[in-house]
Amino acid sequence: MRTLRAVDEVREHVAAAGAAGRSVGLVPTMGAFHDGHVALMHAALERCDEVVVSLFVNPAQFGEAADLDAYPRTEAADAAVAEALGVGALFVPSVAEMYPDGFATTVTVGALGEVLEGAQRGPGHFAGVCTVVCKLFAIVAPDVAFFGQKDAQQVLVVRRMARDLNLPVEIAAVPTVREADGLAMSSRNGRLGPADRERATALRAGLEAARAALYAGERDPRAVEAAGVAAMAGAGVTPEYFALVDPDTLEPVHPGAQRVLVVVAARVGPARLIDNLPLDLEPVATR
Ligand code: AMP
Secondary structure, eight states, X not given: OEEEOSHHHHHHHHHHHHHTTOOEEEEEEOSOOOHHHHHHHHHHHHHXXXXXEEEOOOGGGOSOHHHHHHSOOOHHHXXXXXXXXXXXXXXXXXXXXXXOTTOOOOOOOGGGGTSTHHHHHOTHHXXXXXXXXXXXXXXXXXXXXXXXXXXXXXXXHHHHHHHHTTOOOEEEEEOOOBOTTSOBOOGGGGGOOHHHHHHTHHHHHXXXXXXXXXXXXXXXXXXXXXXXXXXXXXXXXXXXXXEEEOTTTOOBOOTTOSEEEEEEEEEETTEEEEEEEEEEOOOOOOO
C-alpha cells in the first residue's frame, strides 16, 4: 500500500489506474479505524479495482475546538488495517495541503444541511463536509465513493451535492456496523468511561422502542417519538433530538408514512453520539 500526502501524487496514482482501465473507489474517513470503516473498505474492495482511502481530520467540519483537539489520531495503526485489507493507497494530506493560504471556497446544499445535525452543530458542519468531500472527489475522481449509513444525513447531503453539481460519482451507502449490544461503532466511543459506555446503549434502546411502537400500530409520529425518548430516559439519557423524518428529505413525517427514518443524537458524558434506523412499514389499513 502506498501512503500519499500530496494531491499531485494521488492524481498520478489514480491516472495510472484509469489508464489501465481500472475502476476507482474512494472511502473518505477521519481515521481511528473501527469495524465500520472496515466495512466501507470491504465494500469498496469488492466493487472497485483500485481503492483509495483518505484519512483527514477535517477542521472545517468541527464546530467545537475541543472536539477537534480530542479527536483520536492513529495513523500508523490505521495504515496497518488498510494495508492488511488490500487497500492500494492511503491519502493522508496535511491541513495546508487541503486548505492552502488564500483558500476561500465553500460548498453548501441548503436546507438538507441545516436541519438535525446542521441545526445542532451549526450550518458550518455540512459546509465543511461538502467542501472537503467535493475536493476529494476532484482529487481522486472516483467512480464510486462509499459512506456509512450511520451518518444518514451525511449520505443525503453528499448525494445532493453530487447530483446538483453533476459530479460523475456514484454514492454508495454501507449499513451501520454495531457493537454486540447494539451501540453503533464510532471513533468517539473510545472517550466513554465504563458508566457512560453503559448509558450509551440508550440510543439504540430509543430506536428499538420507536420501532416497537410503529410495529404495534402506533402511527402518530409524536407518540412514537415520545416512546423513544421515554426509553432513553430509562437509561438516563436525554436526546438532543429524536425524530421520525422522511428518509429522502429529512422533513418530519406525516402519520401513515411508509418509509421512515428514525434519527437520534445525544450527549453521553464526554461524547456526542448519533444513530438512526431506516424502517419500511406496512401500509396503514384503510376502512
Ligand atoms: P469518520 O471517520 O467517522 O468520518 O467516518 C468515515 C466513514 O465511516 C463515514 O462515511 C461514516 O459514515 C462511516 N462510519 C462511521 N461509523 C460507522 C459505522 N458504525 N458503521 C458504518 N459506517 C460507519
